[in-house]
C-alpha cells in the first residue's frame with residue numbers, strides 16, 4: 001500500500017467507529033473484510049488509527065477553533081480531524097493535499113471548502129517556521145490536553161491530588177505483560193525459554209509471576225505460548241488474582257469470570273486441585289475461556305452461566321466457598337490506556353448504573369462465601385464510587401464481613417514490597433506501570449452462619 005492509502009485506511013477506521021463502534025472490533029472486521037492487506041500495512045494502519053484515537057480531543061479542539069466554533073463544542077467531522085491530524089502530526093503542506101487528495105482508488109477525495117480553510121489557517125499560524133505546530137495549546141482545558149472525558153476530570157484530579165502525570169498516563173499505550181503458568185515451570189525457566197525463542201523480556205516489578213515483553217512479537221505463533229507456558233495478563237490483573245489467595249484443595253468461584261483471565265491464574269495457584277467454578281452472566285464469554293483453559297493444562301474448572309438453567313445449582317452452593325472473587329463490571333477507567341475509544345462512550349449515568357449493579361452482584365456473590373471464607377472485590381476502575389463506595393455500601397448491610405487488609409495477604413502471597421498502605425489496593429498506570437485496579441478483601445466471620453437467600457443468582461442484563 002502507498003503511505004497515503006494507509007492513512008486513508010486509518011481515517012476510514014476512525015469514521016467506522018464515529019457512531020459509537022468499538023475500536024478493536026472495528027479494526028478486526030476491517031482487516032477480515034480486506035484480507036489482501038498485508039501484515040506490515042495492517043500494523044501501520046492500526047498504529048495510526050490508535051494514535052489518532054489518543055489525540056482525538058485535541059484534534060477536535062483545533063478544528064473548532066480554526067472554524068471559529070466554541071472550542072469545546074465537540075461535533076467535528078471525522079474528515080476534519082483527519083485533515084488537521086495530517087497538518088499537525090505530519091506537518092503536511094498544501095502541495096501534499098493537492099497531490100494526494102484526488103479521490104482515486106484508495107485515496108482521499110479532494111478537500112472541501114471548510115477543509116481548505118483548515119489548511120490555510122494552519123499554514124498561516126506556522127508562518128515561516130518549518131516546524132509542525134504543537135498539538136497541545138496553552139488555552140486547551142485540562143481534560144482536552146489530557147484526552148479524558150470532561151465529567152471525569154474533577155473526580156480523577158481529586159483522587160490523584162492534582163497530579164497531572166496520573167491523568168497523562170491514562171492516555172499512554174500499555175506495554176505487554178505475561179503471566180507465567182506455574183503448572184509448567186518457574187519464572188526463571190520460562191524467562192530463559194522466551195529469550196531462547198527470541199523475545200526481549202524481563203521479570204515484572206510487582207507480581208512474582210509477571211514477565212514484561214518489549215516490542216510487538218506475534219505471540220500467537222510462539223511455541224512457549226502455544227504450549228501454555230504463558231498467558232497474556234496485565235500485571236495488575238495478576239495481582240488481583242494473587243490477592244484472592246486461592247489454595248490447592250479449596251472451593252473457589254470466579255463469579256464474574258468473563259473469558260477466564262483470572263480463572264486461569266486461580267487454577268494455577270490451586271495447582272489444579274480443589275474445585276474452581278467460572279461463572280458469568282454471559283455464557284458466550286465463558287465459552288471463550290475453553291481454549292485458554294485447555295492450552296494452560298487446567299482441568300479443575302467448571303463453567304456455570306448465571307441464569308435460570310443453573311439457578312437451582314447456585315441455591316445449593318450457599319455458604320460453601322472458601323473464596324469468591326467478584327471482578328465486577330465497571331467503567332474500565334483503569335484500562336483507558338488500552339482502549340482509548342472506551343472513555344468517550346461512557347458517562348456519569350453509566351457509572352451510576354454500574355455502581356448499582358456492583359452492589360447487587362456483591363450481595364448475591366456474598367451468599368456463597370462460607371464462614372471464615374473471603375469475598376474479594378475487584379474492579380479495573382479508578383473511580384472511588386465504584387471502589388471504596390461499593391465496598392462501604394456492602395459492609396453497611398453485611399456486618400458479618402470485615403475488611404482483611406491487603407497488606408497482610410500481600411506479605412504472604414506476593415512478597416515484593418507492597419505498593420499500597422492498605423486496607424485496599426489501588427494500582428495506577430503512572431505509579432505502578434500496570435492497568436488501574438482496585439481490590440478489597442472481605443472476610444466472613446467464622447461464627448456467622450451463612451444466610452439462605454431466596455435466589456443467590458442475579459439475572460440483571462450484562463454490561
Ligand SMILES: C[S@@+](CC[C@H](N)C(=O)[O-])C[C@H]1O[C@@H](n2cnc3c(N)ncnc32)[C@H](O)[C@@H]1O
Pocket residue numbers: 237255256257258259260261262263279280281282285306327328329330361458459460461462463
Ligand atoms: C471485568 S469483566 C470480568 C473479566 C474477567 N474476570 C477477566 O479477568 O478476564 C466483568 C464481567 O462481569 C460479567 N457480569 C456482568 N453482570 C454480571 C452479573 N450480574 N453477574 C455476574 N457477572 C456479571 C460480564 O459479563 C463480564 O464478563
